[in-house]
Amino acid sequence: MNIAVLSGKGGTGKTTVSTNLALALKANYIDCDVEEPNGFLFLKPKVYKTEKVMVEYPIIDDNKCTNCGQCVSVCQFNSLAKVKDDIMLFQKLCHGCGACEIACKYNAITYGKRAIGEIEKGIVRDINCNRGILNISEPMAVPVIGELLKDLSGKDEINLIDCPPGTSCNVVNALKYAHGAILVTEPSEFGLHDLKMAVELVKMYNIPFGIVINKDDGKDNTVKKYCREEKISLIGTIPYSKDTAVLYSKGEILYDYLIHKRVFDVISKEVKEVLSWN
Known part of the structure; x- marks a missing residue:
């Protein structure tokens, strides 16, 4: 019980x-x-x-990323932001839901782990x-x-x-x-x-x-x-x-x-x- x-x-x-x-x-x-x-x-x-x-967080491959901003659009927790020609990640806001990885058409996002x-x-x-x-x-x-x-x-x-x-x-x-x-x-x-x-x-x-x-x-x-x-x-x-x-x-x-x-x-x-x- x-x-x-x-x-x-x-x-x-x-x-x-x-x-x-x-x-x-x-x-x-x-x-x-x-x-x-x-x-x-x-x-x-x-x-x-x-x-x-451990929790998961997205890792963005700059060689594949086109800065289209689709990952930013689908993030419900505001952990991603498009700043000029770059995608900025706020790790501690990420809930590891995986939406950004699914939304990325260029396979530029993978996931790593960090200790909290x-x-x-x-x-x-x-x-x-x-x-x-x-x-x-x-x-x-x-x-x-x-x-x-x-x-x-x-x-x-x-x-x-x-x-x-x-x-x-x-x-x-x-x-x-x-x-x-x-x-x-x-x-x-x-x-x-x-x-x-x-x-x-x-x-x-x-x-x-x-x-x-x-x-x-x-x-x-x-x-x-x-x-x-x-x-x-x-x-x-x-x-x-x-x-x-x-x-x-x-x-x-x-x-x-x-x-x-x-x-x-x-x-x-x-x-x-x-x-x-x-």
Whole structure:
């Protein structure tokens, strides 16, 4: 079962929930926040394998190219431009769709490959930990996320997918592999606003989901009221605590401390019930 952990905004505690639940559920941890993957800072797995993520890009043969501009016309991503007597390529805008190669009547375009990131695979406490890392200055994270998740289909293990923050295409491409979702939020108006967008996104996939409130104030806050009104399952809460913040700032796993272990054990039990565990 693949469980996506996501949030409508950054800083809600999505990675905190993901890493600690991975231990509570004895699940594989997959960090898809490839622009800022920080789950390994807490789990500290032993990395045993690193793989490059490659994407294709067009190579134009100047000896064959007539500068007709047909390749520029068919490019939907503006990665090609006709400048005077030359065709200019913007590599990082290219999606590798192949349209320019098909459109070229003079066979002047072939494709090469370049690295945009890498996948790291490790293990800790008998759970597998994988993460994607997007190279600095690269604008497109989706190919790295796709490579990271491509082998999940058909597996019987529990996989916790730590999604990117927000509701962008990066999140969509991670969520499409999920059988259930956990939405992490905080009890504030900003948290509720962005949570609502995440809820609408998850509903599009028609998968079971529930909400975890981080930094909970113990009161009947706006998020709890929203869950009741919308009949959304509240999986659990993580109390607001200075001690929790101190442990987090040191890069320590909360699950190693009894008071936090109890919290995540309760949440893991609720996760199984809410997400129709089978």
